[in-house]
Amino acid sequence: MSIFKKIFSKSRRPSEDGIFFEAIQKIIGFAPQNIEHYQKAFTHRSINKLSADGNPINYERLEFLGDAMLSAVIAGHLFEKAPLGDEGYLTKMRSKIVSREHLNELGKDLNLIQFVQSKVPVNHFGENIHGNIFESLVGAIYLDRGYEYCEKFIQKRVVEPYVDISRLEGKVISYKSLVIEWCQKEKRIFHYDIFEDNAIDGQRLFGVKLSIDDKVIAKARATSKKKAEEKASQRAYFAFQSQMDKK
Known part of the structure; x- marks a missing residue:
């Protein structure tokens, strides 16, 4: 209570x-x-x-x-x-x-x-x-x-x-927005492939593959499409961080 x-x-x-x-x-x-x-x-x-x-x-x-x-x-x-x-x-x-x-x-x-x-x-x-x-x-x-x-x-x-x-100036609130902005600026082709997945306990999950220039850069799973995309984007950001952080 x-x-x-x-x-x-x-x-x-x-x-x-x-x-x-x-x-x-x-x-x-x-x-x-x-x-x-x-x-x-x-x-x-x-x-x-x-x-x-x-x-x-x-x-x-x-x-x-x-x-x-x-x-x-x-x-x-x-x-x-x-x-x-x-x-x-x-x-x-x-x-x-x-x-x-x-x-x-x-x-x-x-x-x-x-x-x-x-x-x-x-x-x-x-x-x-x-x-x-x-x-x-x-x-x-x-x-x-x-x-x-x-x-x-x-x-x-x-x-x-x-x-x-x-x-706060250095805090990232959306890795997906950051990745998309960088890809557009660098004229790179990106795509989020989303599929429904089932965990062992039966919980409904969504899987995401983030590809940049036809190469899979990051994968992630979460309980919603939005969360899975954000998690995959965060992993992609860390993979390209040195390039994305350049002014």
Whole structure:
């Protein structure tokens, strides 16, 4: 049972004396004014909870809002801290900071999944649940306390501990994009051959062969086509790294 379920089975007034209120206050750094926003931020659609007027109550709309708030705050930070960066540079840097991989790490660091109320077992969630919940929490903060407090939280939990512009400049967020860009620049012919594969335990996997100039450069398998292509691209990058890193 998640902490969320334990809390709400014990108390009908979590905004006043519940463990959930105290836990959220510790995470965000200030007291919530309307705890219901945060309750919704951790409610999975599998609960099938509806409002009085029949609208679904779950974190998905808050996730959308939180994504927008993150982008806005990070964009403002980069605009101030990288005055020489053009639009393309700023966009690329923002993408690195708010990448799905990074958001998943943020959600894990805060152990947000412990609060999720769901009929789906936690071990059945995909990796992205951590980032989704982090975004929904940001959305809840915005609805509860407005942009100023939302910015304060993002600065504390994202910018200060993780945003190092010089380090991020060298971070690769998509090896596939890097490989494709290099192949196009060098006028090399590339092709991803994708086939479905079955592991010994019966799990559905996808295999990928990445060929450059009609030569197989890398192979990979993963649980999705996208992941398999990215893994093969990463291996191809390491094979051609000295050439790709040339300015």
